[in-house]
Each structure stands twice: as C-alpha cells, then as structure tokens.
Amino acid sequence: MSARLTPVMQQHADAKRAHPDAIVFFRLGDFYEMFGDDAVVAAPLLELTLTSRNKGKPDEIPLAGIPHHAAAGYIARLLSLGHKVAICEQMADPAKCKGIVPRQVVRVITPGLVTEREHLESSANNFLAALEVTASAVGVSLFDFSTGELLSAELPDVPAALAELSRARPREVLVGFESETARPGVLEAVTALGRAALREDVAISDDETEAALGELAGDAAPLAPSARRAVARALRFARACNPGVELPARRIARWEPATLLAIDRVAQSHLELVESVSGRREATLLGVLDATNTPMGARLLRRRLLAPLTDVERIRRRLDLVESLVVHARLRDELTHELGQVGDIERLAVRCSLRAASPRDLGALRDGLLAARATVNVLERVADPGLRETLGLTEAGLDTVPELAARLERALVARPPVQAKDGEIFKPEFDAELAELAELRKSGTERMVELEARLKQETGIATLKIRFTRVFGWYIEVSRGQSSRVPEHYRRKQTVATGERYATQELDELADRIAHAEELHRERELLLLNELGAEAARESERVKALSREIARWDVAASMAHTAHRYDYTRPTVDASDQIVIRDGRHPVVERLAAQGRFVPNDVDLDLERERLWLITGPNMAGKSTLLRQVALAVILAQMGSFVPARSARIGVVDRVLSRVGASDNLAGGESTFMVEMRETAEILQNATRRSLVILDEIGRGTSTFDGLSIAWAVAEYLDEAICCRALFATHYHELTALGEGSRHAANYSVTAREQNGDVVFLHRLVAGAASRSYGIAVAKLAGLPETVLARARALLSTLEAGGVAPDAPKARTKSRAKTDQLPLFGARSEETRGHAEVLETLRALDIDRVTGLEALQFLARLKQKL
Ligand code: ADP
Numbered sequence: 001m002s003a004r005l006t007p008v009m010q011q012h013a014d015a016k017r018a019h020p021d022a023i024v025f026f027r028l029g030d031f032y033e034m035f036g037d038d039a040v041v042a043a044p045l046l047e048l049t050l051t052s053r054n055k056g057k058p059d060e061i062p063l064a065g066i067p068h069h070a071a072a073g074y075i076a077r078l079l080s081l082g083h084k085v086a087i088c089e090q091m092a093d094p095a096k097c098k099g100i101v102p103r104q105v106v107r108v109i110t111p112g113l114v115t116e117r118e119h120l121e122s123s124a125n126n127f128l129a130a131l132e133v134t135a136s137a138v139g140v141s142l143f144d145f146s147t148g149e150l151l152s153a154e155l156p157d158v159p160a161a162l163a164e165l166s167r168a169r170p171r172e173v174l175v176g177f178e179s180e181t182a183r184p185g186v187l188e189a190v191t192a193l194g195r196a197a198l199r200e201d202v203a204i205s206d207d208e209t210e211a212a213l214g215e216l217a218g219d220a221a222p223l224a225p226s227a228r229r230a231v232a233r234a235l236r237f238a239r240a241c242n243p244g245v246e247l248p249a250r251r252i253a254r255w256e257p258a259t260l261l262a263i264d265r266v267a268q269s270h271l272e273l274v275e276s277v278s279g280r281r282e283a284t285l286l287g288v289l290d291a292t293n294t295p296m297g298a299r300l301l302r303r304r305l306l307a308p309l310t311d312v313e314r315i316r317r318r319l320d321l322v323e324s325l326v327v328h329a330r331l332r333d334e335l336t337h338e339l340g341q342v343g344d345i346e347r348l349a350v351r352c353s354l355r356a357a358s359p360r361d362l363g364a365l366r367d368g369l370l371a372a373r374a375t376v377n378v379l380e381r382v383a384d385p386g387l388r389e390t391l392g393l394t395e396a397g398l399d400t401v402p403e404l405a406a407r408l409e410r411a412l413v414a415r416p417p418v419q420a421k422d423g424e425i426f427k428p429e430f431d432a433e434l435a436e437l438a439e440l441r442k443s444g445t446e447r448m449v450e451l452e453a454r455l456k457q458e459t460g461i462a463t464l465k466i467r468f469t470r471v472f473g474w475y476i477e478v479s480r481g482q483s484s485r486v487p488e489h490y491r492r493k494q495t496v497a498t499g500e501r502y503a504t505q506e507l508d509e510l511a512d513r514i515a516h517a518e519e520l521h522r523e524r525e526l527l528l529l530n531e532l533g534a535e536a537a538r539e540s541e542r543v544k545a546l547s548r549e550i551a552r553w554d555v556a557a558s559m560a561h562t563a564h565r566y567d568y569t570r571p572t573v574d575a576s577d578q579i580v581i582r583d584g585r586h587p588v589v590e591r592l593a594a595q596g597r598f599v600p601n602d603v604d605l606d607l608e609r610e611r612l613w614l615i616t617g618p619n620m621a622g623k624s625t626l627l628r629q630v631a632l633a634v635i636l637a638q639m640g641s642f643v644p645a646r647s648a649r650i651g652v653v654d655r656v657l658s659r660v661g662a663s664d665n666l667a668g669g670e671s672t673f674m675v676e677m678r679e680t681a682e683i684l685q686n687a688t689r690r691s692l693v694i695l696d697e698i699g700r701g702t703s704t705f706d707g708l709s710i711a712w713a714v715a716e717y718l719d720e721a722i723c724c725r726a727l728f729a730t731h732y733h734e735l736t737a738l739g740e741g742s743r744h745a746a747n748y749s750v751t752a753r754e755q756n757g758d759v760v761f762l763h764r765l766v767a768g769a770a771s772r773s774y775g776i777a778v779a780k781l782a783g784l785p786e787t788v789l790a791r792a793r794a795l796l797s798t799l800e801a802g803g804v805a806p807d808a809p810k811a812r813t814k815s816r817a818k819t820d821q822l823p824l825f826g827a828r829s830e831e832t833r834g835h836a837e838v839l840e841t842l843r844a845l846d847i848d849r850v851t852g853l854e855a856l857q858f859l860a861r862l863k864q865k866l
Contacts, residue, residue: 297554318640
C-alpha cells in the first residue's frame with residue numbers, strides 16, 4: 001500500500017496501531033466496518049461477506065461490515081473465540097460537524113471485561129484472572145469486571161494456582177513471569193484448562209504495582225508481593241481497555257485458598273458439580289441444588305459449591321443460618337417471595353458506576369432496591385434475638401440505600417425505555433421545567449389540530465389533513481381530486497400516490513415552535529438522566545454491599561428450600577476422623593430415578609478403624625453412584641448445606657480426589673489408560689491423611705494382570721502410605737483379599753440377585769465381598785446372543801473348576817492363604833493360560849457396545865484362544 005491514506009483511513013490506521021491485537025470495529029455512519037486483516041480474519045468467523053473498499057484502486061483494502069445496532073451478537077461471537085474487539089466511535093454528531101468526524105477507541109472489549117447482559121451468564125461470575133509467576137510462588141488475582149469483585153492470594157506453586165483457576169473458571173487469563181526459570185510449561189498448562197482466552201502479559205514494575213493498588217481499600221496491605229502484582233496486572237489490563245473509566249473495583253475481598261476444600265479438576269468434572277457429561281444442567285449437583293431467586297445468589301451458590309470450607313466454625317455458622325430458614329418456613333417463603341423481585345442489582349450497580357446504565361437499567365435498579373428493602377423488612381420483623389443473630393441482623397439495621405431508591409422512584413416512569421433517545425423516561429411531575437416543555441410540545445400539537453380544523457373550513461376541502469413524518473416534518477395533505485381547490489399561497493412540497501402535500505408559512509412557524517420545544521425537552525431529559533445516572537454511580541458501592549447481603553440470604557433460603565423439598569438433613573460437621581452417613585442418597589441420581597426407587601445406603605469410614613472400603617459387585621449395581629454420593633455429601637456439608645441422608649457426621653476433609661469410570665473419559669489424543677494412570681498418579685501425589693479419595697475401576701484400561709496388579713498396589717498404597725479415608729470400587733474380586741487381610745481395609749459389596757439367569761439389582765450395600773460377578777447375567781441383560789452366553793457359561797464353569805496355584809503380584813499381602821484361592825493368579829500350564837486369556841478377553845469386552853456380528857466374531861476369537 002503505497003497510496004497515501006485518506007483522513008478516515010488514517011484514523012483507522014491510528015486505532016489499529018494503538019490496538020494491534022484487537023479487531024477494530026470502526027464506526028462509519030450506521031455501520032461498524034472492519035478493514036484489512038481484521039476483515040479477513042473476522043468475516044468467515046461472523047459469516048460476513050468479505051468485500052473491499054476502493055476496489056481496483058491502489059489503496060484497495062479488504063472490508064467487512066455490520067449494522068451498528070446488531071453489534072452485540074457479533075461481538076459476543078468474537079469474544080467466545082477469544083478475540084478482543086476495539087470499539088472506535090464517532091466522537092461527534094456527523095450532522096453538526098464540519099469536516100471529518102473525530103473518531104476514537106472508546107473501549108476494548110475482551111472476554112474477561114464484558115459488562116453487557118448479552119455477553120454474560122447471569123448465574124456465574126465472569127472472571128479475568130492474572131497470574132504472577134515467580135521462582136518461589138504464584139500470585140493469583142481474580143477480577144470480575146461485571147460485579148467489581150476482586151480477589152487475590154499467593155499460592156505455593158503452579159499446580160496450586162491452576163487448581164484455583166479450575167474452580168474460578170476465568171474467561172480470560174493474563175500470565176506474567178517475574179522469573180523466566182518458572183516459565184516452562186506454564187502457558188501450556190493454562191491452555192489445557194480450556195475455555196479461557198490466554199494472554200502473556202508484559203513485565204510490571206513496582207511503581208506501577210503500587211500505583212494500581214493505591215486506590216483500593218486497606219485489604220491489599222497484608223497481601224504477599226506476588227499477589228499484589230497479580231492484582232496490579234489485572235487492573236492495568238482493565239484500565240487500558242477502558243480509558244477514562246473509573247474501574248468498579250474498590251476493595252479486595254477475603255480469599256484464603258488454604259482454608260478451602262480442594263476439589264481437583266478431575267473430581268470437579270467426574271462428580272458433575274456444575275457441568276454434566278450429558279450437558280444437561282439438571283444432571284449436575286448445582287442444577288439440583290439451585291433454588292436461588294437472584295442472580296447474585298446464584299453466583300454465590302455456584303462459587304460456594306466449587307469452594308467449600310474446611311473451617312468447622314464457619315461451616316457451622318452457615319448451617320445455623322440454613323437451619324433457621326428450614327425451621328421457619330413462613331419466614332423463608334416470605335423472604336423467597338421478595339427476593340424474586342430483586343434482580344441483578346450487583347451488575348446494575350456496576351453498570352451505573354461505569355456510566356453505562358440505560359434508562360431501563362435505572363428502572364430495574366429502582367425495582368431491585370425497593371424489593372431489597374422489602375426483603376430486609378421481612379427479616380427486620382423477626383423479634384427473637386437468637387434468630388436475629390443467626391440471620392446476621394444488627395441493631396443498626398442494613399443500609400438499603402433508601403435515598404437513591406426514593407429518588408429513582410420519584411423520577412422514572414414504570415418502564416423506562418432501553419434507549420435514552422426514545423424519550424418518555426421521566427414522570428411528568430418529576431421536574432417542573434421538563435413538564436413545561438412537554439406542555440409546550442403538546443400544546444403545539446394541539447394547535448396543529450386546531451389549524452387543521454380551521455384550514456378545512458377555510459378551503460372547504462373535507463379530506464384536508466395535517467400530518468407529521470420524521471423525514472418530511474409537518475405537511476398539509478390534500479387528496480388527488482381536490483388539489484385544484486387549494487389556495488394560491490400553499491407551497492407544493494411533494495406528490496404522493498394518495499395526493500399532494502403542501503406547506504404554508506403559518507404551518508412552518510408552528511412546526512418550528514414544536515420542534516424547538518421537542519429539542520429543549522430532549523435536552524432537558526438527557527440532562528436529568530445524566531444527573532440521575534451520576535447519583536446512582538455515586539451510590540454504587542453501597543448497592544454492591546447490599547447485594548452481597550442479599551446474595552447470602554438468597555443462598556441460605558435456597559439451601560433451606562432444597563433441604564425441605566428433598567428431605568435433606570443437617571450434617572454434624574466436626575474435626576473428627578469419621579464420615580458416617582446413614583441412609584445416604586445420591587442427590588442427582590435420586591432425582592432422575594423414579595419416585596421412591598432410590599435405595600439409600602450407609603457408609604462408615606473412620607481413620608482409626610475401617611478407612612478404606614473396597615466395594616465389589618456387578619456392573620450396573622450402583623458402585624459408582626455410591627462412591628460419588630459420599631464425595632457429594634462431604635462437599636455439600638462443607639459448603640454449609642444439608643445433605644441427602646437420614647443423618648450424617650462429617651469429619652472435615654481437606655481434599656476430595658476422584659477418578660471415576662475409565663470409558664467415560666477419553667481426553668484428546670491420549671489413551672484411556674494413560675489418562676487413567678496420570679489421574680491416579682495425581683491423586684497419590686496430592687492426597688493427605690485428611691483427604692477423601694474415591695477410585696472407581698482403576699486398572700480397567702489395560703490387560704487383566706496389569707490392571708489387577710496396579711489396582712492392588714494403588715489400594716495398598718492408600719491403605720498403608722496415605723492412610724486416608726477412601727472408597728475403592730473394583731470388579732477384580734481378587735482384590736477382596738486385601739480387604740480381608742488389612743486392619744484398616746474392609747470389603748463391601750453392592751448386591752444383586754439372579755433370577756432364572758436374569759440379574760436383578762438391589763443397589764444395597766452390604767458387608768463382605770460380592771459372591772460372584774454376574775458378568776454373564778449382565779451380558780444377557782445387554783442382549784448378547786444366547787449361543788455366546790451358553791458358551792461363556794460353559795467356559796466359566798471350566799475355569800472355576802480349574803482354579804490353580806496362586807502367585808499374587810508381589811505378595812506383600814498378609815494372608816497367603818486368602819490369595820491362594822484366587823483362581824486367576826499363576827495359571828502356569830498352557831491350558832490354564834489359555835483359559836485365563838479367554839477370561840481376560842471376556843472381561844475386556846464392553847457389552848454395551850457389541851453388535852450381533854461382533855459378538856459372533858468375538859466368539860470365534862474365544863474359541864481360537866482355547
Ligand atoms: P456400577 O458403578 O456398579 O456399574 P452405577 O453406579 O453406574 O453402577 O449405577 C448404575 C445405575 O443404577 C445408575 O445409573 C442408577 O440409575 C442405578 N442406581 C445406582 N445406585 C442406585 C441406588 N442406590 N438406588 C437406585 N438406583 C441406583
């Protein structure tokens with residue numbers, strides 16, 4: 001491009017130079033245009049036609065454009081793909097501007113910095129995360145621009161920081177390295193978390209850090225240096241993207257990751273806490289649990305679910321609050337009713353503070369504040385001092401920002417418009433001057449009606465009309481046949497299908513007066529709106545403080561509602577070594593099961609007695625369900641919720657670690673077995689004595705001997721080295737020897753009964769190992785052909801009869817006598833080796849996936865092996 005740029009294209013070039021990594025939306029009249037590479041990149045993503053400006057000329061440049069009013073959807077799409085969008089606006093009204101309209105980038109929108117409803121999920125935070133990676137620690141900050149929440153902490157290392165990120169699920173992550181030695185692998189690891197847009201951030205100086213933190217409330221003082229820098233990075237980025245705007249962050253909230261229950265990423269997804277494998281929300285714990293009535297409450301509930309506590313006192317305080325609302329059902333119902341009207345005053349407050357609130361937003365803020373007042377009134381009516389204390393009510397009462405609510409109520413009509421330019425924002429009695437201008441405008445219109453009547457009479461033309469359109473203004477219209485009767489002094493303006501349009505001097509003067517009143521009215525309205533917006537902006541911190549209280553009550557009311565509705569019970573949470581659950585249920589499976597069909601079970605883990613439960617039983621018996629329900633009970637209890645059980649005692653756990661279901665979880669590129677082993681390795685590295693580990697079918701992804709040996713060794717390691725509370729489900733019956741031999745391990749099984757070769761699952765957990773695996777019965781249930789089943793039965797009885805001498809893998813096992821009975825081990829003769837192989841092949845078969853033809857081929861292979 002050697003051609004000199006036109007002034008407009010020069011403006012574009014300047015905007016692009018200032019924001020080289022963003023797609024520039026360049027305002028030209030009613031369009032946002034993208035030029036050059038931006039157009040080439042964005043057009044296919046947005047399904048836009050790529051054209052070019054100045055086609056065939058030396059300064060030809062690719063071009064793609066969108067109507068400005070439709071921008072939100074396109075921006076959302078680009079953000080979801082991790083792009084940044086720089087909005088370059090016209091800074092003056094082109095109609096009033098001589099020469100070229102000034103243009104400027106007013107805002108850079110990035111996934112982590114959106115405030116518009118269309119780009120946000122109302123029930124989840126939208127975090128921008130920043131990491132400060134140093135040689136000895138990692139500072140992490142989380143900033144939700146849409147709510148103004150800001151958190152920061154120092155974590156010991158990169159894995160710990162990643163664990164926090166996988167809880168917070170940021171939309172965007174900035175990574176800065178203080179030390180290059182800490183760099184290897186970090187960016188890749190953050191990328192592997194998925195979902196978030198990743199940006200490497202340039203160095204930040206001490207001065208910059210102090211300046212960025214300077215304006216925050218005192219809470220920043222005790223932060224570690226890396227945590228301070230992480231905050232400064234987030235704020236610097238937000239500031240650069242929002243020039244001239246005061247950031248909504250005023251305080252750093254308390255965040256101590258070390259006092260939270262760690263739930264590793266794998267457990268988070270295996271337990272389907274907030275996302276399910278099927279993608280259905282009702283199949284998640286959050287989906288069952290969430291009965292919140294405000295978006296703030298929904299966000300808080302989600303955060304608490306992903307970050308339960310370990311501090312017994314704090315957990316008890318939360319439980320007290322929930323219990324009080326379970327017991328006082330009337331209070332809960334009244335509270336719930338009022339909460340339902342509050343809406344998202346937190347995000348509205350932020351939009352006000354950014355001066356981005358529409359008249360509709362201000363109306364919503366008014367409604368929300370009034371409902372918040374009503375909510376507080378419900379609570380204030382409580383007289384009982386004990387209950388008041390539990391509810392967190394003080395003598396001083398709660399600030400519900402009444403002046404702002406009153407002022408908004410006095411000012412605004414019931415449902416103000418979305419766009420200020422649409423007018424009709426204020427109540428007529430709110431402002432005398434505005435009322436006068438409205439009167440003037442109205443009387444002008446009335447004068448037009450009078451004029452029309454008079455002209456009709458004067459001319460004798462019955463069809464004469466005075467009308468107004470935006471394009472032509474006021475005019476007199478006379479139907480076709482009557483135009484010859486129009487007086488001389490009428491000026492003809494336009495001919496339309498229905499007749500002729502005229503103007504007169506008198507009409508023009510009156511039209512001017514109306515237009516003037518109209519203009520003054522609009523100006524006055526905008527001025528008042530601006531004042532009202534400024535007032536709301538000034539009070540935004542108070543509104544945010546109120547919304548935090550509302551969120552707390554909303555979450556408590558939601559938990560109480562769920563507890564009542566689904567018959568949950570208050571757990572006893574203490575520092576004991578136990579997890580004792582009576583008649584425990586799986587909160588999600590019980591909802592999906594037919595009414596009353598879920599079979600409750602007891603679990604009794606104790607560090608001093610039985611701490612490792614080995615659970616056997618046929619496929620589909622309910623082993624996984626049982627494992628998960630124990631982990632979920634712990635998570636629920638420690639987040640301060642009631643649990644689905646008749647009773648529960650939970651000695652707090654520091655981590656929940658899990659690995660469930662080999663075939664459910666094929667991560668890109670890696671074999672199931674590799675994934676399984678890596679996850680198992682992580683568990684063994686991270687578990688402590690106070691952790692809860694649940695392992696389901698470890699070793700399934702490899703051959704029987706390998707798998708059994710690994711499962712065995714892992715179970716032993718848990719039992720003897722980590723010594724934590726653990727549940728271990730396995731289909732390897734051989735492993736039950738461990739349960740019989742170890743002091744701290746025990747065998748349990750989920751029962752099934754065989755009836756005429758059919759298996760009936762009882763889903764009941766009983767002491768002792770499963771007597772048999774029912775594999776063939778399950779195979780029948782799955783529809784394997786009868787010939788295959790008959791042959792398998794014959795093979796099984798041969799194998800069982802031929803059980804031979806043992807050779808347990810690395811017999812650290814206590815009881816040789818026990819392992820001696822295991823038929824699989826040490827099959828030495830050729831024949832038994834063949835039998836073993838057949839058995840192994842049978843075991844490896846995933847019956848759910850076998851077609852009829854495959855079953856026959858499978859049978860042929862079995863025969864061959866024998
Ligand atoms: P396994 O891990 O033993 O193969 P699952 O835990 O996956 O079995 O359970 C299989 C199915 O059985 C579940 O999808 C659920 O529908 C049902 N189920 C499991 N546990 C129970 C229970 N306690 N009561 C009723 N149904 C259950």
